[in-house]
Amino acid sequence: xxxxxxxxxxxxxxxxxxxxxxxxxxxxxxxxxxxxxxxxxxxxxxxxxxxxxxxxxxxxxxxxxxxxxxxxxxxxxxxxxxxxxxxxxxxxxxxxxxxxxxxxxxxxxxxxxxxxxxxxxxxxxxxxxxxxxxxxxxxxxxxxxxxxxxxxxxxxxxxxxxxxxxxxxxxxxxxxxxxxxxxxxxxxxxxxxxxxxxxxxxxxxxxxxxxxxxxxxxxxxxxxxxxxxxxxxxxxxxxxxxxxxxxxxxxxxxxxxxxxxxxxxxxxxxxxxxxxxxxxxxxxxxxxxx
Numbered sequence: 001x002x003x004x005x006x007x008x009x010x011x012x013x014x015x016x017x018x019x020x021x022x023x024x025x026x027x028x029x030x031x032x033x034x035x036x037x038x039x040x041x042x043x044x045x046x047x048x049x050x051x052x053x054x055x056x057x058x059x060x061x062x063x064x065x066x067x068x069x070x071x072x073x074x075x076x077x078x079x080x081x082x083x084x085x086x087x088x089x090x091x092x093x094x095x096x097x098x099x100x101x102x103x104x105x106x107x108x109x110x111x112x113x114x115x116x117x118x119x120x121x122x123x124x125x126x127x128x129x130x131x132x133x134x135x136x137x138x139x140x141x142x143x144x145x146x147x148x149x150x151x152x153x154x155x156x157x158x159x160x161x162x163x164x165x166x167x168x169x170x171x172x173x174x175x176x177x178x179x180x181x182x183x184x185x186x187x188x189x190x191x192x193x194x195x196x197x198x199x200x201x202x203x204x205x206x207x208x209x210x211x212x213x214x215x216x217x218x219x220x221x222x223x224x225x226x227x228x229x230x231x232x233x234x235x236x237x238x239x240x241x242x243x244x245x246x247x248x249x250x251x252x253x254x255x256x257x258x259x260x261x262x263x264x265x266x267x268x269x270x271x272x273x274x275x276x277x278x279x280x281x282x283x284x285x286x287x288x289x290x
Contacts, residue, residue, distance in 0.1 A: 082119050085126035089139035092154055093130075108156045109135040117290070118188070120211055120218035127186040129173065129216050131290070135159050138174035138188045165285035167256045167265040169195050169234045169242040170217075181228040181248050187219045192286040194242060197235040203227030215290035255282035 078086060096108040111130035115137075119128035130137040136159070141152035155174040172189040191198060191212060198210035198217050202225050210219040210232075230247040251268040255277050258264050263277050264285050 078113075078116075078119065079121075082121050082126060082128075085121065085141045085143075086113060086116060086119060086128060088141055088150065088152075089128060089130075089137075089154070092139065092152075093137055096154065096156075107158070108154075109137055109158070111137045117216040118211065118213050118218040120220055122220040122222070125184070125186060125220055127174075127188050127218055127220055129188040129218065131216070133159075133163070136173055140174065140176050140186045140188070161258070161262065161264045164288055165256070165258055165264045166190060166192050166288045167252050167254075167285060168192075168283075169286060170198065170232060170245060172232070172245070172250050175247070175250070177226070177248075178224060182226050182230075184224045185219075185221045185226045185230070185247065187217075187232070187247070189217055190215055190288055191217050191234065192288060194236050194286070195234045196237045197239075199233050199235070200226070200247065201231045201233055203229045203231070215288055255279075256285035257282040258285055 090111065090113070093108060093111050097110045109130075109132045111132060115130040115132050117129045117131045119126065121127075124143045125140070126143075127140040128138070130139075135157055137154065137156045139152060139154045141150065143150060153174075153176055157173075169192045170189065171191075172187050174186075174188045176186050178184040185200070187200070187210070193215070195212065198212060198219070200208040200210065200219055200221060202208070202221070204225050204227055206223065206225050208219060208221045210217045226247070228248060232245045232247050232250070234242040236242055251270065252265055253267055255263055255267055256265040257279050261279050263279055263282060266274055266277055268274070
């Protein structure tokens with residue numbers, strides 16, 4: 001075999017060389033075409049390319065991210081690697097806006113970098129949340145090392161009556177993982193003003209701290225040890241626990257009303273028609289501002 005065509009191992013590159021090569025290669029690649037798998041969720045096919053040749057295919061969320069996390073709280077603070085990921089997410093958003101829109105709730109909100117609320121990166125994985133007056137758009141992205149694969153997913157919804165309200169202190173808008181119920185995980189969402197700290201308990205004694213900014217949070221787990229019984233734990237300014245959510249099953253089991261008594265969140269029943277809601281039995285929704 002001709003070793004000239006084999007790329008050097010990452011340890012032989014100068015410091016930061018792998019990230020610079022990755023960013024340059026991604027900028028030169030044609031964009032993959034996302035495909036819809038549901039009403040407001042799209043799973044994106046991967047594009048695989050080597051230095052010498054290109055091969056098309058699909059990839060699952062691969063495990064094995066790095067230990068360094070970069071975080072941006074606004075578009076102006078994006079480092080090059082996160083900007084590349086954000087531009088890919090915007091490209092997917094543009095494609096999805098063009099492909100949806102028969103009904104208002106089916107429409108992906110068209111977003112720009114100015115709508116970026118929080119973006120986070122660990123190793124080859126990135127996750128970000130875009131917020132608009134009409135709805136939200138989330139995007140997670142995994143980049144391969146030497147094989148130029150880009151795998152990710154997007155999620156969106158219209159706010160309706162829910163923009164200013166949360167079903168409790170934490171609302172996860174998007175959750176993804178390398179395994180069905182575990183491995184490495186990413187999460188993006190919103191928090192109320194009461195939340196001053198948000199921690200993922202992996203279920204094996206390890207934890208990952210989420211980053212909070214202006215009512216939004218982003219989280220990419222440290223390592224691949226997250227288990228099925230993982231919990232997302234929120235704390236107030238005094239260190240008191242506000243809520244402990246099952247990370248892999250955060251379906252609402254209660255309804256929530258705004259101060260006028262209008263139901264803004266209903267209990268979620270997988271595969272079943274939800275029963276009628278009596279507002280008197282609901283909990284007060286928490287205010288959300290940013």
